[in-house]
Amino acid sequence: MKSYQKLTTPQPAGCQVEEEGAAPMPPARGRMAPWWVGSGLLVAAVLLSTITVWVLRQVSGGWLGPTPPPKCLLVPESHRFDCYPERQVVVTQELCESRGCCFIQSPLPAEGKQGVPWCFYPPDFPSYTLESLNQTALGMVGLLVRREKAYYPRDIEMLRLDVEFETDTRLHIKITDAANPRYEVPLDVPRAKKRAENPIYSLNFSWDPFGVLLRRTATGTVLLNTTVAPLIFADQFLQISTSLPSRFLYGLGEHRGSLLHSLDWNTLTLWARDVAPTESFNLYGAHPFYLLMEEGGDAHGVFLLNSNAMEVALQPAPALTWRTIGGVLDFYVFLGPDPNMVIQQYQQVIGFPAMPPLWALGFHLCRWGYGSSNGTWQTVRAMRNYQIPQDAQWNDIDYMDGYRDFTFDSQKFASLPSLVEDLHKHGQRYVMILDPGISSTNPHGSYWPFDEGLRRGLFLNTTQGQPLIGKVWPGYTAFADFSNPDTHQWWLENLQHFHAHVPFDGLWIDMNEPSNFMDGSEDGCPPGELDSPPYTPAVLGDSLSSKTVCASAKQKASVHYNLHNLYGLMEAKATASALTQIRGKRPFIISRSTFPSQGRYSGHWLGDNRSQWKDMYYSIPGLLSFSLFGIPLVGADICGFSSSTSEELCTRWMQLGAFYPFARNHNTQNEKAQDPTVFSPAARTAMKDVLLTRYSLLPFLYTLFHHAHLQGDTVARPLFFEFPQDVATLELDRQFLWGRSLLVTPVLEPGVDSVTGYVPQGTWYDFYTGSSVNSSGEMLKMSAPLEHLNLHIREGSILPTQKPGTTSEETRGNPLRLIVALSSSATAWGDLFWDDGESLDTFERGSYSYLVFNVTQNIFTSTVLHASTEATSVTIGTLSIFGVQKQPSKVLLNGQEKPFSYLDNQVLTVSDLGISLSQGFSVQWL
Numbered sequence: 001m002k003s004y005q006k007l008t009t010p011q012p013a014g015c016q017v018e019e020e021g022a023a024p025m026p027p028a029r030g031r032m033a034p035w036w037v038g039s040g041l042l043v044a045a046v047l048l049s050t051i052t053v054w055v056l057r058q059v060s061g062g063w064l065g066p067t068p069p070p071k072c073l074l075v076p077e078s079h080r081f082d083c084y085p086e087r088q089v090v091v092t093q094e095l096c097e098s099r100g101c102c103f104i105q106s107p108l109p110a111e112g113k114q115g116v117p118w119c120f121y122p123p124d125f126p127s128y129t130l131e132s133l134n135q136t137a138l139g140m141v142g143l144l145v146r147r148e149k150a151y152y153p154r155d156i157e158m159l160r161l162d163v164e165f166e167t168d169t170r171l172h173i174k175i176t177d178a179a180n181p182r183y184e185v186p187l188d189v190p191r192a193k194k195r196a197e198n199p200i201y202s203l204n205f206s207w208d209p210f211g212v213l214l215r216r217t218a219t220g221t222v223l224l225n226t227t228v229a230p231l232i233f234a235d236q237f238l239q240i241s242t243s244l245p246s247r248f249l250y251g252l253g254e255h256r257g258s259l260l261h262s263l264d265w266n267t268l269t270l271w272a273r274d275v276a277p278t279e280s281f282n283l284y285g286a287h288p289f290y291l292l293m294e295e296g297g298d299a300h301g302v303f304l305l306n307s308n309a310m311e312v313a314l315q316p317a318p319a320l321t322w323r324t325i326g327g328v329l330d331f332y333v334f335l336g337p338d339p340n341m342v343i344q345q346y347q348q349v350i351g352f353p354a355m356p357p358l359w360a361l362g363f364h365l366c367r368w369g370y371g372s373s374n375g376t377w378q379t380v381r382a383m384r385n386y387q388i389p390q391d392a393q394w395n396d397i398d399y400m401d402g403y404r405d406f407t408f409d410s411q412k413f414a415s416l417p418s419l420v421e422d423l424h425k426h427g428q429r430y431v432m433i434l435d436p437g438i439s440s441t442n443p444h445g446s447y448w449p450f451d452e453g454l455r456r457g458l459f460l461n462t463t464q465g466q467p468l469i470g471k472v473w474p475g476y477t478a479f480a481d482f483s484n485p486d487t488h489q490w491w492l493e494n495l496q497h498f499h500a501h502v503p504f505d506g507l508w509i510d511m512n513e514p515s516n517f518m519d520g521s522e523d524g525c526p527p528g529e530l531d532s533p534p535y536t537p538a539v540l541g542d543s544l545s546s547k548t549v550c551a552s553a554k555q556k557a558s559v560h561y562n563l564h565n566l567y568g569l570m571e572a573k574a575t576a577s578a579l580t581q582i583r584g585k586r587p588f589i590i591s592r593s594t595f596p597s598q599g600r601y602s603g604h605w606l607g608d609n610r611s612q613w614k615d616m617y618y619s620i621p622g623l624l625s626f627s628l629f630g631i632p633l634v635g636a637d638i639c640g641f642s643s644s645t646s647e648e649l650c651t652r653w654m655q656l657g658a659f660y661p662f663a664r665n666h667n668t669q670n671e672k673a674q675d676p677t678v679f680s681p682a683a684r685t686a687m688k689d690v691l692l693t694r695y696s697l698l699p700f701l702y703t704l705f706h707h708a709h710l711q712g713d714t715v716a717r718p719l720f721f722e723f724p725q726d727v728a729t730l731e732l733d734r735q736f737l738w739g740r741s742l743l744v745t746p747v748l749e750p751g752v753d754s755v756t757g758y759v760p761q762g763t764w765y766d767f768y769t770g771s772s773v774n775s776s777g778e779m780l781k782m783s784a785p786l787e788h789l790n791l792h793i794r795e796g797s798i799l800p801t802q803k804p805g806t807t808s809e810e811t812r813g814n815p816l817r818l819i820v821a822l823s824s825s826a827t828a829w830g831d832l833f834w835d836d837g838e839s840l841d842t843f844e845r846g847s848y849s850y851l852v853f854n855v856t857q858n859i860f861t862s863t864v865l866h867a868s869t870e871a872t873s874v875t876i877g878t879l880s881i882f883g884v885q886k887q888p889s890k891v892l893l894n895g896q897e898k899p900f901s902y903l904d905n906q907v908l909t910v911s912d913l914g915i916s917l918s919q920g921f922s923v924q925w926l
Contacts, residue, residue, distance in 0.1 A: 071122050072102030078316040080120035081229035081241050085313065085323065087538055091119045099151045100125060115265055126150075127209035127230035128159060138195050139163040143178060144210050144231075152534055154235035161210075166192035168199045169335040170345055173212065175233065175240075176328040183327050183562045185307045187597055189349055200335050212242075214333065216298060221245050223292075223300050224333065228319055236325045236533045244318040248293035248730050250718075251301075251628050252312050254285040254594070259621035259718060259733035263314045270310040271539045272565050272593045274515035274547055276608045276642070277618065281540045284513060284607055285594035286310070286565040287629045290320075291342055297725035299339040301346055305330040307565045307595065309544060311537040325533050326562055339721045340713065347630045347712030353599030354576070355709040356633055357586045358837030359429050360506070360603075360662070361701050362391025362808040363691050366431075368398060369669030373416040380423065382677040386684060389691040389806045392429040393419075394508065398669070399432060403473035404439045406449055406498045417502055427809035429505035431588070436512050436571055437477035440469055449494050450478065458487045461554040463526050468553045470516035479514050479549060482570035483563055484556035492578040499582050506588030507575055509602070512568040513593045516548050525550035530561045568593025572601040585838045590662065594631060603633025603662050611640030611667070611674075616653050617748045621733040623660060624718050632708045632715040635660030637667065644672040647683050648750055648786065654687040655789040656746040658694040659738065661701070661715045686787040693767075693791070695804035695811050697742075699832055703800065704739045706833035710843065715739065722794075723760045726777055732758055741797035741821075741830075742767070745782060745790040755784040759792070763883065765821045767791035770882040770907035793882070796823035798830025798853040803877075812837060815877030816917065818862075820855055822883035828855040834917060836870050849918060855881075858888075860923040862915075871917040879923055884908040888925035898923070 083101035084091045096103040096119035106116045126148040133142040142161035149155060158178040166172050172192075176182055201223070204213045211227030222245060229241035249261045252268045256277040261268070269282040277283055288304040290312075304310075308326035315321075322329075334345035347353075365383065370376040376395060383390045399416065401407035408416050420430045438450050438459070453459055459467040459478040467478045481487050498504075525531040525545050530552040536544065544551040544561070553560035563570075572591045579587035589602035598604065606622045609615040619636035626634040638657030639650040645667070654676065657663050667674050676687040694701075707713040714721065717737040720729040735745045735757050743764065745757035759775035766772075768791070773780070782790045793799060798821070803814035820828050835848040842848045849871035854861045860879060864871075884906050891900040891910055901909045908925060915921050 068102060068104050069122070071124065072104060072120075074123065075102065075120065077106070077116045079228070079319070080117050081315075081319070081321060082117035082119065082313060083121050083125075084117070084119035085311075086535065088542065095119070121229050125230045128233075129208040130161070130205055130210045133161075133205070136164075138192055139165050139172075142205075144175070146233075150232050150234060152232065152234035152237040156233050156235065159233055163203070164192060165196040165199055167345075168196045169337075169341070170196075170348070171199070171201060171203065171214065171333040171335070173331045173333070174328060175231075176330075183308075183558055184330065185305050185327065185566070186557065187305060187350065189305070200337065201333075216294070216300070216335065216337070218337075219294070219296065219298065221294050221298070223294075223335075224302075228317070229321065233329070234534075236529060237323070237535045238325070238327070238329055239321060239323045240329060241319060241321040244292060244320055245294050246292060247316075247318045249290055249314065249318075249320070250292070251287065251290040251625065253287040253625050253629060254283040255279075255281070256283065256618050257621065258731075259624050260731050261314060263316050263318050265316070266314045267538050268312045268314070269538045269540075270312070270565065271537065271544070272513035272548075272568065273540055274511065274513050275540055276610070277606060277615070277622075282538075284592045285568065285598075285604070287594070287596060288312070288322075289346060289596065289629065291339060291628055293339065293720065293724065293730055298337040299342050299724065300336055301334040301342040303332040303334070303346060303349065303596070305332065305596075308562060309537050309539065309564070323535075323537060325535055325537065338724055339718075343628055343630070343714055344712035347599075350597040350630055351600040352710065352712050353630055353632055353708050354601065355586060355843070356603070356705055357588055358698065358702055358808045358812065359391045360588045360633065361698055361705070362663075362695070363389050363658075364392040364394060364431070364662075364664035365390055365675055366394030366396060366664060366666040367668070367673065367675070368396035368666075369671075370395065371398065371412065373399070373413040373419050377415065377419045377422070379673075379675055379677065380419070380428075383675065384426070384806070386677055386688065387806055388676050388684075388688045389695050389804065390428065391808050392431050392506065393423055394431045394433070394664070394666070396433050396666075397435070397473055400474075402439070402443075403475075404442070404447065404449075405434055406494045408502060420502055420504065424503075427807040429588075430502075431506040431508055431590075432502070432504050433508045433510050434575075435472060435510055436480050436482070436514050436567070437470065437472035437474070437516075438480060439474035439476070440467070440478045441476045448497075449490075452493075453478065453480065453487075453490055456486055456490060458484055458490050460549060460560065462521065462523075462550070463528075463552050463554065465554070468549055469522045470520075470549055471518045471522070472511060472515060476522065480571070481555045482567065482574050483558070487556075488574040488577060491574045492581060495578045496582055505583070506590075507579060509568070509571055509575055509589060509591045512571050512591060513548055513564075514567050519543065519547065520545035520550040526552055528552060530559060566595050569595040569598050569601070572598060576601040580840065584840070586840055590633075594626075594629070596629065599629075599631040599633070602631075604631050605634070605662065605664065605666075606636040608641045608668075609637050611643045611645035611649060611671075613649060613748065613750060615640055616649070616656060617734065619656070619660070620736060620746075623716050624733060624736055627714040627716050627718075630712065632705065633662045634716070635662035635664060638663065638665040639667060639674040641666055642668050642671070645674045647679050650674050650679065651683045651686050651786055652747050655690045656744075656748075658690040658789070659716075659736075659744045659746075661705075663694065682787070689787065690789055692804040693789075695808070696801045696817075697738075697799070698804075698808055698811055699800040699802050699816060699834070700742070701738065702837075703831060703833040706843070707739075713739070719743075719758065719760060726760055728758060728777060729760065741794045741799060743792040743794065745792070747784050747789075753783070753785050754781050755790060756781050757790065763795040763821075763824060764792040765795070765882040767793055767819075769905060770880065770903070771905045772883055793819065793821040795821055795883070796828050797821045798828045798855070800830065800832040800853075808837070813874065815875045817878040817880060818853060818876060820853075820860060820879065820881040822855065822881065826855070826858065826883075826885075829853065832917075834871050834874070835868065851917070858925050862921050864918060864920045867918045874917045876913050876915045876917060876921075877911065879910045879913060881908040881925075882906070884925065890926050892924045892926070894921050900925075
């Protein structure tokens with residue numbers, strides 16, 4: 001038996017296929033050996049060891065029933081691919097063998113763990129055969145044929161295979177029905193214009209059974225091998241498996257847990273759901289993308305462009321199985337080779353994130369339960385009184401009249417317009433919440449959003465063509481259909497009407513999974529295979545309609561069955577368009593439900609967390625995962641949303657949260673207030689100080705977002721992104737980096753005055769003092785009293801900082817301080833992006849300044865590569881250089897001698913530079 005059937009003529013794009021126009025090579029006949037069998041000796045060894053284990057288990061009463069066939073005994077436990085994944089069924093030997101699969105009853109797994117499947121595919125389970133394969137301009141097209149029926153209804157006998165070698169580092173593989181069109185995600189994905197000329201990958205196929213084998217050319221590492229289990233493609237059940245080259249797998253959101261996924265029989269479900277973040281549950285968003293670190297530090301990523309309910313089963317082989325219940329198998333593979341490049345390549349497909357306004361990067365404050373606009377205003381005034389930085393004040397649903405969108409309570413929130421006016425006078429912004437559920441029962445009679453939406457036919461409908469009515473905060477509600485372009489216009493008009501009374505600056509779109517307080521609708525859901533499909537992935541509630549609308553609901557673009565996971569994305573797109581038209585400035589939107597490409601329209605917060613220490617920890621892998629997903633503007637509710645925080649927890653969380661890319665303190669009603677003003681003077685001061693540190697770093701943070709917008713760089717970054725060959729970094733998720741330069745090591749435990757963190761190899765400088773630590777790549781214990789957050793600057797970096805004010809608007813007028821962290825070779829590099837902070841498309845229009853900073857041979861140079869008028873009003877006041885080995889005798893600014901100071905910890909400071917940001921200059925020390 002052959003391990004796989006190669007085609008013989010090599011092609012430039014890295015795949016072995018026949019010459020164009022030639023008759024296709026006939027498929028190999030007979031069954032292919034499983035991927036883990038490489039020689040007769042291995043077969044014999046596995047067989048002998050497996051039979052030995054079987055005898056021992058028989059003696060100990062392990063297996064029940066007749067002896068499994070030898071072909072089943074050949075399959076090691078870790079390589080058993082589940083043939084009966086239905087959770088609601090206790091799998092029996094009869095049920096299993098009715099599908100033609102192997103049955104070996106293993107010991108029951110520990111509580112809460114799935115364990116080794118009892119029912120699994122034998123090596124010769126029927127699959128598709130690759131009948132033909134011909135070249136196209138971008139790759140090739142093939143025909144797959146299944147000659148034996150599969151066990152799910154309406155399996156598709158003939159499939160079309162499309163392969164496009166889109167770039168040297170990106171491969172596109174799509175499998176769909178050869179005869180009939182199927183639903184495909186309406187994502188605006190760029191198409192390649194020519195075939196890749198020098199791909200860094202090679203692609204081979206197994207013909208019978210069909211399988212894909214993808215290798216990294218430089219190392220020979222097998223990135224994909226889909227011959228490990230049969231391809232299943234039925235109308236409502238699509239499944240494909242692959243081996244993995246390592247266990248270091250990340251992504252596949254939205255879930256709560258460690259950054260690194262466990263491959264110990266772990267199933268991750270992707271189906272947008274309103275539920276407080278809990279381990280093992282499908283949460284608010286769906287991101288079918290993973291990043292995998294290979295041995296040696298290379299990385300690759302895989303994206304399945306599919307919006308249907310889905311689960312991804314992980315097993316210790318290591319291997320992975322995709323299961324989805326609709327659409328097509330549309331894969332993009334990104335070859336990196338480093339993790340930063342993988343994420344950039346992913347975002348070249350889904351779109352780069354929007355550039356946020358500068359004020360979005362300031363500190364935001366919110367709670368559900370201020371009770372009134374005057375109560376909200378009182379908190380704003382208290383923050384100002386203590387001179388604690390704050391850029392935006394938010395309100396939750398209690399500002400509304402009866403929880404109805406586009407209204408505000410005329411009694412409790414009568415002064416809301418005045419509050420917003422006051423915020424604007426102080427350089428601050430106002431953000432309010434909106435839900436997609438539109439009240440359908442209105443005690444005051446007319447309610448224009450519902451009446452007009454109904455008249456225009458803009459809501460989700462039942463199968464009978466009537467508006468689907470569910471229940472959310474205002475009571476009975478209809479749900480806006482954002483797949484309908486007409487809904488976008490109606491949404492805009494509603495927002496325009498409200499903005500005329502309350503001139504808000506940003507929007508918080510919540511409950512957009514969409515959430516429903518009843519299952520399906522007020523009438524339930526109709527019988528049928530959309531609401532009760534032949535297979536339901538492992539969704540919370542065991543039903544597609546659990547706490548959401550019926551999957552059979554009709555929308556303009558398709559049925560909700562196909563569009564559910566896109567709902568939050570479509571609302572964000574409509575909201576971004578409306579805000580842009582209303583304000584004429586960059587929109588600021590934070591959304592709960594998300595899908596790939598969401599970063600183009602909104603940021604995200606990690607949902608209704610709790611005021612617990614473990615929730616604070618889980619926020620770090622949460623924000624790092626969304627960095628992988630191309631949504632850099634992300635954070636968690638600082639100090640926790642539900643339950644009451646403690647002073648210590650909130651202080652530590654404010655320190656961590658000050659380094660979320662999106663920083664908002666938010667909590668629920670009927671709990672103790674947790675804004676910084678309510679705590680003791682010591683805690684309040686610690687919170688204020690760390691916010692001032694954040695504000696001092698706004699120029700650096702803003703520049704990171706520019707690079708995210710321009711080319712898909714991450715803002716908050718796992719350590720292994722910068723140190724991919726350091727295996728010690730691959731499991732770290734209690735620390736993170738801003739860009740490549742700033743290491744954040746928060747305290748995540750109560751009652752301690754120190755923290756242990758990993759410091760990668762090299763020289764790192766204390767952000768506050770400039771003192772250095774030289775690490776060989778080790779865990780170091782750092783002092784961390786309650787008022788202190790450990791921040792370290794990586795050698796070779798230059799950070800643009802600024803004297804902090806209490807708003808971003810005030811800060812951006814202050815002098816800059818450039819912090820240089822010299823490398824061991826006395827070099828450093830950094831940059832600064834500067835514009836007006838809020839206008840649309842400043843980079844695209846050329847209305848910006850961009851500066852590059854360099855140090856070499858004791859000379860600091862600031863080079864202006866692009867200039868705009870905004871830079872002329874800002875000055876560079878101070879240059880601090882960390883790691884100057886000996887005290888200079890003199891310092892020259894543009895050749896003129898300048899006063900300086902030098903400290904014993906090797907920090908050289910040159911003050912009172914007074915140089916316009918628009919001017920290049922040099923500083924030399926001798």
